[in-house]
Amino acid sequence: MTQTHDAPTTLAPEFEAEFDGHLELDKDAQDLLFRAARTANTFTDEPVTEEQVRAIYDLVKWAPTSMNIQPLRIVLVRSPEARGRLVEQMGGNNKAKTSTAPLVAILAADTDFHDELGKVFPHFEGARDIFAGNDELREGSARLNATLQLAYFILGIRAAGLAAGPMTGFDAAGIDREFFADGAHRTIAVVNVGRPGPDAWFDRLPRLDYDEVVTTV
Amino acid sequence: MTQTHDAPTTLAPEFEAEFDGHLELDKDAQDLLFRAARTANTFTDEPVTEEQVRAIYDLVKWAPTSMNIQPLRIVLVRSPEARGRLVEQMGGNNKAKTSTAPLVAILAADTDFHDELGKVFPHFEGARDIFAGNDELREGSARLNATLQLAYFILGIRAAGLAAGPMTGFDAAGIDREFFADGAHRTIAVVNVGRPGPDAWFDRLPRLDYDEVVTTV
Numbered sequence: 001m002t003q004t005h006d007a008p009t010t011l012a013p014e015f016e017a018e019f020d021g022h023l024e025l026d027k028d029a030q031d032l033l034f035r036a037a038r039t040a041n042t043f044t045d046e047p048v049t050e051e052q053v054r055a056i057y058d059l060v061k062w063a064p065t066s067m068n069i070q071p072l073r074i075v076l077v078r079s080p081e082a083r084g085r086l087v088e089q090m091g092g093n094n095k096a097k098t099s100t101a102p103l104v105a106i107l108a109a110d111t112d113f114h115d116e117l118g119k120v121f122p123h124f125e126g127a128r129d130i131f132a133g134n135d136e137l138r139e140g141s142a143r144l145n146a147t148l149q150l151a152y153f154i155l156g157i158r159a160a161g162l163a164a165g166p167m168t169g170f171d172a173a174g175i176d177r178e179f180f181a182d183g184a185h186r187t188i189a190v191v192n193v194g195r196p197g198p199d200a201w202f203d204r205l206p207r208l209d210y211d212e213v214v215t216t217v
Numbered sequence: 218m219t220q221t222h223d224a225p226t227t228l229a230p231e232f233e234a235e236f237d238g239h240l241e242l243d244k245d246a247q248d249l250l251f252r253a254a255r256t257a258n259t260f261t262d263e264p265v266t267e268e269q270v271r272a273i274y275d276l277v278k279w280a281p282t283s284m285n286i287q288p289l290r291i292v293l294v295r296s297p298e299a300r301g302r303l304v305e306q307m308g309g310n311n312k313a314k315t316s317t318a319p320l321v322a323i324l325a326a327d328t329d330f331h332d333e334l335g336k337v338f339p340h341f342e343g344a345r346d347i348f349a350g351n352d353e354l355r356e357g358s359a360r361l362n363a364t365l366q367l368a369y370f371i372l373g374i375r376a377a378g379l380a381a382g383p384m385t386g387f388d389a390a391g392i393d394r395e396f397f398a399d400g401a402h403r404t405i406a407v408v409n410v411g412r413p414g415p416d417a418w419f420d421r422l423p424r425l426d427y428d429e430v431v432t433t434v
Contacts, residue, residue, distance in 0.1 A: 022272035024378035029246035055239035151368030161241035217299040
């Protein structure tokens with residue numbers, strides 16, 4: 001079951017049927033980001049370049065965060081030494097995946113995001129102080145908004161024609177300690193990035209129906 | 218400064234310059250989802266239909282969650298009575314926006330998502346029990362993954378040619394109490410949806426540079 005995102009295969013009829021003409025996003029983009037894209041468990045050896053990561057960031061940075069706080073920070077783990085330290089913190093099956101992916105990125109929330117508010121939210125002078133005086137608010141805002149940005153980043157990886165393998169099975173405190181000496185970062189996910197390799201995925205798992213998720217009051 | 222997403226305006230040169238050819242996603246889709254799209258603060262009176270919301274969900278449901286848990290639940294607040302109850306829980310400026318948007322949706326995490334695992338993660342029989350026995354894991358997994366799904370939903374609204382106005386300034390416990398009698402849901406965001414109205418947005422706020430966000434080790 002080898003597939004790549006370079007040449008999306010024809011979709012099964014049940015996927016086609018979902019598309020009902022109410023979307024402005026073109027069909028190819030729908031497939032690339034959502035319908036044909038899959039979480040990859042194996043990758044080819046093809047490197048993921050600095051230019052590709054820059055292109056992904058330059059796209060997804062425009063997506064919204066609360067008060068434009070943008071707390072996401074990304075560590076690209078490129079050296080064998082750093083890769084080894086990261087793999088030690090990963091759980092079970094994630095060790096092998098993290099060892100072999102062409103690029104591995106740590107995505108973390110910077111709880112000191114408020115130090116950037118003068119730049120990113122300049123019209124509200126008191127913004128920094130609101131966060132500086134409230135650790136719980138700062139921690140919660142950092143985590144929530146970095147998680148939104150994680151989702152944007154996953155879709156950005158797909159927008160670059162690559163596959164993402166996001167993982168949350170790891171020792172988060174261990175990664176924080178190994179990779180963020182300031183004690184102010186909270187690791188949200190580790191994401192493998194590359195072209196899907198042989199047997200990159202299992203059969204697609206079912207999604208909840210609209211009526212199981214959406215209610216009207 | 219009236220703009221709509223129906224006819225994206227020409228982008229400023231600084232946005233054009235960011236696009237560097239490393240993305241497979243076509244330019245129109247980049248603009249619709251990320252570069253031209255904006256968080257709207259005002260909306261026209263044009264209704265948002267059930268069919269539009271179904272089309273959005275049928276697209277974004279394919280985006281990934283950990284172990285396919287899909288904890289997001291969405292309440293479409295359509296009756297004047299329910300709208301009034303919601304507005305009471307909103308903070309400051311969000312009251313007026315929530316009062317007037319054509320569609321308002323409450324996005325919440327269902328901490329009882331594990332009851333669906335037999336359907337959505339059928340190949341791992343022990344999955345439900347792992348979560349059933351660990352409230353902290355269940356709460357954290359529900360919040361993190363529903364937040365990812367919130368981000369997918371925001372981009373899905375844009376994919377439908379609509380604007381989203383996500384808000385986190387509200388009494389979350391109050392909304393949980395008013396709208397989720399089971400005590401198992403955690404409100405993550407309230408999102409206004411519609412076509413942008415007059416003066417829908419202020420000048421675009423700056424984003425952090427790549428080198429402020431991404432490091433390599």
